[in-house]
Each structure stands twice: as structure tokens, then as C-alpha cells.
Amino acid sequence: MDLDAQAMRVLHDEHAPALWSLALHLTSGDAARAQDAVQEVLLRAWRHPEVLDPSRGTPRGWLVRTLRNLIIDQWRASQVRPEVLTDALPEIPVGDAVDAALQSWLVSEALSRLSDAHRGVIVECFYRGHTVVEAAARLGVPAGTVKSRTYYALRALRLILEEMGVSS
Amino acid sequence: MNCPHHTDAGAYLLATLPPAERAAFQAHLSGCVECQRAVGELAELPGLLSRVPEPGPTGGRIVEPPPSILLGLLDEVARRRSHRLLLTACAAVLAVLAFLGVAVLAMGDDSNDSDAVAAGPTRTVAMQPVVSGDVLRASLDLTTRPWGTEIRLHCSYYGHQGSPVYVLAGRAGAEDRELARWSAQTGEEVRLSAATDVRNFESFEIRTISGRVLMRGGP
Numbered sequence: 001m002d003l004d005a006q007a008m009r010v011l012h013d014e015h016a017p018a019l020w021s022l023a024l025h026l027t028s029g030d031a032a033r034a035q036d037a038v039q040e041v042l043l044r045a046w047r048h049p050e051v052l053d054p055s056r057g058t059p060r061g062w063l064v065r066t067l068r069n070l071i072i073d074q075w076r077a078s079q080v081r082p083e084v085l086t087d088a089l090p091e092i093p094v095g096d097a098v099d100a101a102l103q104s105w106l107v108s109e110a111l112s113r114l115s116d117a118h119r120g121v122i123v124e125c126f127y128r129g130h131t132v133v134e135a136a137a138r139l140g141v142p143a144g145t146v147k148s149r150t151y152y153a154l155r156a157l158r159l160i161l162e163e164m165g166v167s168s
Numbered sequence: 169m170n171c172p173h174h175t176d177a178g179a180y181l182l183a184t185l186p187p188a189e190r191a192a193f194q195a196h197l198s199g200c201v202e203c204q205r206a207v208g209e210l211a212e213l214p215g216l217l218s219r220v221p222e223p224g225p226t227g228g229r230i231v232e233p234p235p236s237i238l239l240g241l242l243d244e245v246a247r248r249r250s251h252r253l254l255l256t257a258c259a260a261v262l263a264v265l266a267f268l269g270v271a272v273l274a275m276g277d278d279s280n281d282s283d284a285v286a287a288g289p290t291r292t293v294a295m296q297p298v299v300s301g302d303v304l305r306a307s308l309d310l311t312t313r314p315w316g317t318e319i320r321l322h323c324s325y326y327g328h329q330g331s332p333v334y335v336l337a338g339r340a341g342a343e344d345r346e347l348a349r350w351s352a353q354t355g356e357e358v359r360l361s362a363a364t365d366v367r368n369f370e371s372f373e374i375r376t377i378s379g380r381v382l383m384r385g386g387p
Contacts (some may be wrong), residue, residue, distance in 0.1 A: 004245050012238045020233035031234075038233065039240055046245070104219045109230075111223045119223060125184040126214070127222035132184050147185075151178035154210045161216070 008046050015063055016042065018109070022064065025105045026071045026098055037070045061165025064102070072098050110160040118153035125150055170202065177206035181214055260350035260360050288312030295374060295383040304334075306374055306383055316365035319347060323358045323374075333377040336362065338369045349377075 019041060023034035041063055045052055052059040075098075111119060124135040125146070132150075136143040176193050179185045185193060197203050293308040309320040321336060336348040348362040371386040 002249075004249055005242055008241050008245050009238070012233075012241060016233045016237055017230050020237065021231045024231060035234070035237055035240075038237055039244075042237075042241055043244060046241075100219070103216070107216050107220045108223060111217075111220070112230075122182075122217070123222055125179065125182045126217055130184065131186060132179050132189075133186060135184065147179045148175040150182060150184070151175040151206070151210075154178045154181070154213050157213060158210060 004046075007049070008042070011042050011045055015045075015060070018060070019063060019067055021109075022102070022105055023067060023071065026068070026101050027074075033071070033074055037067055037074065040070055041066045058163050058165055060163060064106070064165045068098060068102050106161065106164050110157055110164060113160050114153060114156055117149065118156055121146060121149045121153050122157070171200055173200065174203050174206040177203060177210060181207060181210055257358065260352075260358055263349050264360050264362055291387055293372060293385045293387055295372065295385040298373075298381045298384050304374070304382065308336075308372060308385065310369070310387060312367055313363075316363065317367055317369065319362040319364070321348065321358070321360050321362065323352070323360075325352050325357075334382075335375045335377060337373050337375060338364065338366065339371045339373070340366045340369050347372075 016038060019038045020034065023037050024031065027033045027037070044066060045063065050056070051062050056062070111122070114122070120139060121135065124130045124138055125132070130138065132143050132146050136146045139146065141149075173193065173196055176185065176189070180190065180193050180197075183190075193203075197207065288311065290309050290311045293310060295306040295308065304323055304325050306321060306323040309322075311318040311320075319336075319338075323334075333349060333351045335346055337344055337346050339345075343366070345364065345366060347364055348360060350358060350360060352358055369387060371384060373381050374383040375381050
């Protein structure tokens with residue numbers, strides 16, 4: 001019985017799929033860099049289990065923030081060459097680009113976790129620009145249902161995003 | 169929420185209410201704290217939604233990680249674990265060396281290099297458990313030397329939590345002497361050496377740091 005390996009396995013099974021998908025997205029599909037970053041994040045969580053203590057915020061939030069920082073650091077390290085060692089490191093653009101990619105990935109991921117009914121009403125009303133009445137006809141439900149469902153869909157989305165570490 | 173209008177907040181924010189309803193909700197909003205809160209809590213979402221394209225019927229953006237990720241992690245865990253065991257063993261050796269330092273100082277200079285010449289026979293002492301439960305197994309090899317006794321301890325651990333500190337003590341007449349002190353982890357085996365100027369031990373004990381006797385044995 002090896003508790004250390006067991007703990008690592010549990011961490012991996014619970015978080016690696018989301019972290020791997022996110023890391024691929026943030027590195028524009030660079031599997032080697034994505035793998036380095038995911039392994040480092042999970043290793044840190046394994047060595048310091050207290051970071052995933054629910055009283056310190058959502059576990060996924062810590063993992064996502066750490067992954068983001070590692071990927072930005074990786075990128076900066078790869079840019080540092082002796083001949084350009086000046087104060088001209090493109091710090092802000094990199095962080096912004098990664099953050100934009102991070103946020104869009106998280107929103108897509110959150111949308112995918114909504115129930116079909118909740119996602120359907122957001123697609124109709126937001127992405128396709130239908131009014132409540134049009135959406136009601138397309139979805140085959142009363143207009144009042146579309147309104148309340150939109151409200152609960154947005155609340156559900158907000159909860160999922162919070163759980164994933166997106167502060168709102 | 170008690171106000172029946174608060175569920176309009178979503179459609180209001182996504183700008184899909186018919187114009188008349190939108191105007192009515194807006195007028196209501198200025199005087200209703202509940203609806204203001206409902207709108208406020210969701211106000212950030214349209215901006216977030218606009219960052220991504222329309223989602224497909226299912227999510228499916230999660231990609232299964234390659235097995236090399238888990239394998240690499242388990243390798244790393246094993247590597248760190250053996251590193252940690254090595255550190256524990258080093259700590260045990262240091263504890264013994266610290267003890268030996270004291271013993272050598274007590275001996276003085278005259279017997280420094282005579283031990284190999286005059287070693288007596290080695291006896292093995294099997295330590296017997298005093299408490300119930302199979303916590304550890306241990307045996308001692310005792311070799312009489314001109315300067316006293318050389319002790320080699322072989323110990324295996326089972327089923328305890330954390331890394332408790334153990335003490336090996338020997339009793340000779342009225343004297344109860346601590347001979348070695350070390351810490352260990354479950355599943356580990358430790359071999360360590362100790363030395364003392366006492367030759368005629370009546371019994372040995374392995375104790376916890378708090379003094380509870382776990383094993384006892386005599387020559």
C-alpha cells in the first residue's frame with residue numbers, strides 16, 4: 001500500500017483532464033509544454049495538500065491560477081536570450097493573451113457543464129439574438145418559462161464559473 | 169427572493185425582453201432592491217459570454233490526458249519517497265554519530281585503535297513485543313569491545329502513523345541508559361549502530377519518545 005502514489009492518482013484522476021485541456025489551449029497545442037505545466041501543478045498540489053483545502057477557496061481555482069502562472073513563466077523563460085536582456089520583455093501582452101485565452105476556455109467549459117435546457121435558452125437568447133417570444137416558439141415552451149429559465153441558467157453559469165475559480 | 173419580477177433579470181441582461189416589458193422592468197428596478205441585487209449578481213455574465221463563440225449541442229472540450237502524465241507523476245512520487253527515506257536513514261546515522269562522539273570523548277585517547285584487535289564474540293538478542301499489535305520487529309547484535317559494547321540494531325516497522333521517534337535503552341544494574349534515538353516511517357527497515365562503555369547489560373528496551381516500552385529483550 002503506497003499512500004503517496006494513491007494520493008497522486010486521485011489528484012490526477014480528478015483534475016488532470018480539465019488541466020490538460022486548458023494547458024493545451026493556453027499553449028496553443030504545444031503538448032510538451034502543456035505536459036510539463038500540468039505535471040508541475042499536480043506535483044505542487046501533492047506536496048502541499050493544504051492548497052486544496054476548501055476553506056481556502058475552490059480547489060480548481062488554485063490549480064487553474066497555478067497553471068496559468070506556470071505557463072506565463074515558461075513563455076517568459078523561453079523568450080529570455082542574452083541579446084535581448086533589456087527591460088523590453090513583453091510582460092503585459094503575454095499575461096493578457098494568456099488571461100484572455102484562459103477566460104474564454106473557462107467560459108466555454110462552464111457552458112458545456114450546463115444542462116441542455118439551460119444551455120439551450122442561452123444559445124437562443126444570447127448567441128442567436130432571439131427575443132423571449134421567438135425563443136419560446138423555437139423551444140416549444142411558454143415565454144414566461146424562457147424568462148425564468150434564462151435567469152436560472154445565468155445563475156447556474158455563475159456558480160460553475162465561481163467553482164472554477166473565475167471571480168465574478 | 170420575494171419579488172415575483174426578479175426572474176426577469178436574466179432576460180433583461182441578455183436584452184431579449186420585448187420593448188414594453190423591458191421598459192416596465194427598468195421602471196420597477198429603480199425601486200426594488202431585490203431585483204437590483206438579482207441584476208447585479210449576473211451583470212458580468214453577458215460580457216463573459218461574448219468572449220466565446222456559440223457552444224455546440226454538447227461540450228466535449230475536455231481532452232483525455234496522455235498516460236505519460238500520470239506515469240511521470242508516479243515516477244516523481246517514488247523518487248521523492250526514496251529520497252525521503254534516505255534522509256531518514258541519514259538522520260538516524262547522525263543521531264548515532266552524535267552519540268558516538270560523546271562515547272569517544274568519554275573514552276579518552278588511550279583506546280582509540282585497539283577495538284578491532286580484541287573484539288569478543290557477537291551475541292544476538294531478539295527483542296520481544298511488550299504491547300499487543302505488530303508495530304515493529306527488532307533484533308540486536310552485541311559485540312564486546314575493550315572499550316565497552318558495540319550494538320547493531322536491525323528494525324522493521326509496521327502500521328504506525330507519521331514518523332515516530334524511538335529510543336533504544338539498556339539497563340545495567342541501577343543504570344538505565346539511552347543508547348540510540350531515531351525516527352522511522354512505516355514499511356521501512358533501519359540498521360543502525362551504537363556504542364557504549366557499559367559491558368554487562370541485563371536488558372534492552374525499545375521505547376517511544378514518551379517512555380512507553382514497546383519491546384524488551386536480554387542477552
